[in-house]
Structures are given as structure tokens and as C-alpha cells.
Amino acid sequence: MANILCIGAGYVGGPTMAVIAQKCPQHRVVVVDINEARIAAWQSDHLPIYEPGLDDMVRATRNKNLFFSTEVDRHIAEADIIFVSVNTPTKTFGQGAGKAADLQYWEKTARQILQNSTTPKIVVEKSTLPVRTAEAMEHILNSNGEGLHFDVVSNPEFLAEGTAVRNMENPDRVLIGARETPSGQKALQAIVDIYSQWVPRERIITTNLWSSELSKLVANAFLAQRISSINAISALCEKTGANVNEVAHAIGMDSRIGPHFLNASVGFGGSCFRKDILNLVYLCEYCGLSEIAGYWEQVVKMNEHQEARFVSNMLSAMFNTVAGKRIALLGVAFKANTSDTRESPALAVCRALLEERAEIVITDSHALDNARADLGADARRVTFEPDPYAAAAGAYAIAILTEWSYLAELDYQAIYQSMVRPAFVFDGRNILDHQSLFKMGFNVYAIGKPPLVHFQ
Numbered sequence: 001m002a003n004i005l006c007i008g009a010g011y012v013g014g015p016t017m018a019v020i021a022q023k024c025p026q027h028r029v030v031v032v033d034i035n036e037a038r039i040a041a042w043q044s045d046h047l048p049i050y051e052p053g054l055d056d057m058v059r060a061t062r063n064k065n066l067f068f069s070t071e072v073d074r075h076i077a078e079a080d081i082i083f084v085s086v087n088t089p090t091k092t093f094g095q096g097a098g099k100a101a102d103l104q105y106w107e108k109t110a111r112q113i114l115q116n117s118t119t120p121k122i123v124v125e126k127s128t129l130p131v132r133t134a135e136a137m138e139h140i141l142n143s144n145g146e147g148l149h150f151d152v153v154s155n156p157e158f159l160a161e162g163t164a165v166r167n168m169e170n171p172d173r174v175l176i177g178a179r180e181t182p183s184g185q186k187a188l189q190a191i192v193d194i195y196s197q198w199v200p201r202e203r204i205i206t207t208n209l210w211s212s213e214l215s216k217l218v219a220n221a222f223l224a225q226r227i228s229s230i231n232a233i234s235a236l237c238e239k240t241g242a243n244v245n246e247v248a249h250a251i252g253m254d255s256r257i258g259p260h261f262l263n264a265s266v267g268f269g270g271s272c273f274r275k276d277i278l279n280l281v282y283l284c285e286y287c288g289l290s291e292i293a294g295y296w297e298q299v300v301k302m303n304e305h306q307e308a309r310f311v312s313n314m315l316s317a318m319f320n321t322v323a324g325k326r327i328a329l330l331g332v333a334f335k336a337n338t339s340d341t342r343e344s345p346a347l348a349v350c351r352a353l354l355e356e357r358a359e360i361v362i363t364d365s366h367a368l369d370n371a372r373a374d375l376g377a378d379a380r381r382v383t384f385e386p387d388p389y390a391a392a393a394g395a396y397a398i399a400i401l402t403e404w405s406y407l408a409e410l411d412y413q414a415i416y417q418s419m420v421r422p423a424f425v426f427d428g429r430n431i432l433d434h435q436s437l438f439k440m441g442f443n444v445y446a447i448g449k450p451p452l453v454h455f456q
């Protein structure tokens with residue numbers, strides 16, 4: 001039996017540890033966090049995050065071999081293996097502000113591990129970190145005068161919100177990087193042993209530390225790049241009469257390209273893509289590779305352009321003014337099946353429309369509380385309405401901003417009847433049946449398709 005500890009009970013730490021606890025009943029898994037409210041929520045019937053399948057998994061393991069606690073020091077002392085999944089936001093100050101990762105929580109955590117350890121431990125990087133962070137961690141951890149040895153292992157998470165439990169249970173691959181020393185390889189084997197309880201051995205990849213750290217950034221950069229690429233093409237489709245869905249289907253059938261991650265959208269969001277690409281950009285700049293940095297930075301710029309373009313399209317369609325007009329934003333989560341609104345394109349659209357003095361109503365089945373918190377002072381100027389029909393009533397326009405399947409299944413005839421005419425729908429996720437909406441009387445604007453309008 002091993003005592004496994006995870007520091008950071010967020011979107012990554014919570015689901016990851018719940019799955020490890022379920023798949024490895026012989027191990028004791030503890031998740032700690034400095035945030036008392038968050039830990040209390042993990043111990044309650046209302047988990048702090050919404051993730052399909054998570055409630056059942058936590059219920060089955062909690063207080064058996066999965067525990068949540070705020071006693072960080074005590075649990076560090078007891079642990080054999082410590083996963084660290086504290087947040088690594090983009091730095092907002094000093095050198096690298098706006099791009100580099102803010103590593104203060106990571107370093108603080110490393111020092112806390114050191115202070116509370118009397119036995120050797122394996123420290124696993126779960127958080128996304130700049131390449132060679134493990135080296136800094138080793139220097140801090142092994143600076144103790146007592147001869148205690150710590151091994152730092154990189155095991156980046158690839159789980160996507162909304163499918164986190166499924167991704168952990170059945171991963172495409174698990175990546176584990178460690179030092180090529182005997183002690184590093186022993187630590188690596190200990191982490192391999194955990195995952196091999198349920199993951200086929202051929203899907204567990206082992207590399208050196210730096211390849212593992214870098215692969216995480218590169219995976220997210222490639223995924224985001226695909227979205228920015230298809231979004232760039234969506235602008236061209238709108239001008240030429242091509243349909244971006246048809247183009248995506250046609251190119252995706254080429255097995256060298258593949259069909260995934262080609263859905264044109266109002267933009268990508270989430271806590272990782274923007275942060276990780278900017279991290280990669282900073283790393284390239286730091287290494288003197290300015291052309292490479294510029295290449296990847298364009299992926300983020302294209303995403304900002306797509307969000308801005310969506311709002312410009314709304315404005316020009318609605319006779320160049322939305323001041324005082326009620327506009328319902330349908331969906332505010334950054335993607336379907338999550339309550340998370342971090343970097344959500346819906347919030348960017350909301351803020352831009354507030355600048356234009358529109359009257360904004362936001363509806364979402366799970367993300368309203370997070371949206372309210374993320375909007376800060378702007379939240380006072382927004383109405384939060386859980387019922388999509390009430391949100392749309394009296395609106396001049398509705399905009400689909402999250403690909404929630406329930407939004408595609410609403411009674412749009414009833415919604416049309418309740419709206420101001422001419423009624424507009426802007427489908428930022430291409431999930432609606434545009435022809436039938438047009439027949440109902442809507443003026444329809446989708447991503448990457450010529451608009452369907454009733455007037456010339």
C-alpha cells in the first residue's frame with residue numbers, strides 16, 4: 001500500500017484522484033487544498049465542480065480510500081507519493097508578465113513539502129509547467145541538510161473537462177517523465193505501477209523529464225492550433241459561399257489530417273490553451289527563438305480575432321447598434337458539460353457587447369455562478385437567468401456560445417414568438433438547424449457559412 005497525496009483539489013486534482021482511488025483500492029489517496037470551502041464541498045453532496053460521472057465515483061470511494069482535507073502539513077508528512085496540481089496561472093507582473101507561468105504556488109508547495117518531510121518522497125508534477133521546472137524543484141527539495149532524497153517525476157494531465165472521468169479511465173496515453181538515474185527510474189516505475197492497474201502498458205509512455213514537460217505544452221498548442229486554423233478558414237467561408245462544416249468534413253476524411261478538433265467556433269476557451277501557448281511562446285523567446293515564438297503566438301491572436309469578429313458580425317447584422325437592446329447569450333461555460341467559465345469566449349463576447357451598451361441576459365444550466373464570479377464588477381450589468389426561454393423572451397437576438405446539447409433541443413418556434421422582430425440568431429457553435437430557423441423567420445448567422453437573412 002502507498003500513501004498517495006494530491007495537493008490542489010481543483011478540476012485536475014479532484015477527478016484524477018477519484019479515478020486513482022477507484023482503480024487502486026489498495027492505496028490510500030488524500031486530496032488537500034488550502035481552500036476550506038472547496039474541501040468542504042468535496043466532502044458534501046454538492047461537489048465543487050460539475051463533471052459527468054464524478055459524483056458516483058466520489059461517492060463510491062470517499063472515506064474508504066479517498067479523503068479530502070485542509071491539513072496539508074500532516075498529510076505531506078505521511079505521504080509516499082505527492083502529486084502537485086496547484087494552479088500555475090499566467091504571470092501578471094514583472095518579467096514575462098502576460099506570458100510566463102506564475103510559479104509562486106509551485107515553489108511555495110515545494111518548500112512546504114520539504115519542511116514537513118522526514119522520509120524520502122516522489123513528487124509528481126501534474127500541473128502544466130514550463131520546461132525544466134523539475135530541475136528547480138529538485139534543487140529546492142534536495143537542499144535539505146538531512147540527506148533526505150526526493151525524486152521529481154513529470155506526469156502531465158491530458159484530461160479534458162466534461163470528459164475528465166472518461167479520459168482518466170480510458171486514456172489515449174499516459175505520459176511519465178523522469179531522470180535517467182537509478183533513483184529516477186525507480187520513481188518512474190512507482191508511477192507506472194499505479195497507472196498499469198487499469199491502463200494497458202503500451203499506452204503508458206515513459207520519457208526523460210524535459211520531453212514530458214514539453215509534450216504537455218505542445219499537445220495543447222497543436223490542439224488549439226487546429227481550432228485557430230479552422231476558425232481562420234471560417235472567415236474565408238463566410239466571404240466565399242463555402243460552408244466550413246463541409247470543408248472540415250472533406251479535409252478530416254484525409255486520414256493524415258483526421259476528423260477531430262475541426263469544429264469552427266466563436267473561439268476556444270478553458271484554463272489551459274491560452275495559458276499553455278503563451279507559456280510556450282515565452283519559452284521560445286527565452287531561448288532566443290523569436291520566429292518560433294511568433295508562429296505560436298498567432299494561434300492565440302487568431303482566437304482573439306475570432307471572438308472580436310463574432311461581435312462585429314452581430315453589430316453589423318443588427319444595423320450597427322445594439323445599445324439598449326436585450327441580447328440573450330445561450331451558454332456561458334467554455335465548453336459543454338462543465339460548469340467552468342475560465343477564459344470562456346462567451347465572457348469575451350459578453351464584455352464586448354456591454355461596451356456597446358447592450359442589455360445582456362446569460363443563461364446556462366451549470367455555469368451561472370462561475371460566470372457571475374468571473375465577470376466581477378460587470379456582473380451587476382448582466383441578468384443571470386437559468387431558464388433559456390425566459391432569457392430569450394423580449395430579446396432582439398440570441399447567441400449560442402456553448403455547444404451544450406440541450407441548447408440544440410430547445411423549442412425555437414416558441415423562442416421566436418417571444419422575441420422582438422426582426423429576430424436574430426447567432427450560432428457561435430454551429431449546433432442548430434439553420435435552415436429550419438430561417439424558415440421560422442429568424443435571420444441566421446452561423447460560423448463559416450453565408451448568413452440566411454430575410455431582407456436584402
Ligand code: UDX
Pocket residue numbers: 007008009010011012013032033034035038085086087088105108109126127128157271272
Ligand atoms: C490548474 C491549472 O489550470 C492547470 O493548467 C494545471 O495543469 C493544474 O492546475 P485546475 O485543477 O483546473 O488546474 O486548477 P484549479 O481548479 O484552480 O485548482 C487548483 C487548486 O490548488 C485550487 O483549489 C487551489 O486552492 C489549490 N492550491 C493553490 C493549493 O491548495 N495550494 C496553493 O498553494 C495554491
Ligand code: UDX
Pocket residue numbers: 157158159160161162220223227260261262263264265266267268269270271272273334335336
Ligand atoms: C484541453 C485539452 O484537450 C486537454 O488534453 C488538456 O489536459 C487541458 O486542455 P479542455 O480545455 O478541458 O482540455 O477542453 P477541450 O475539449 O480541449 O476544449 C477547449 C476549447 O476548445 C473549448 O472552448 C471548446 O469548445 C473548443 N473547441 C474544441 C472548439 O472550438 N472546436 C473544437 O473542434 C474543439
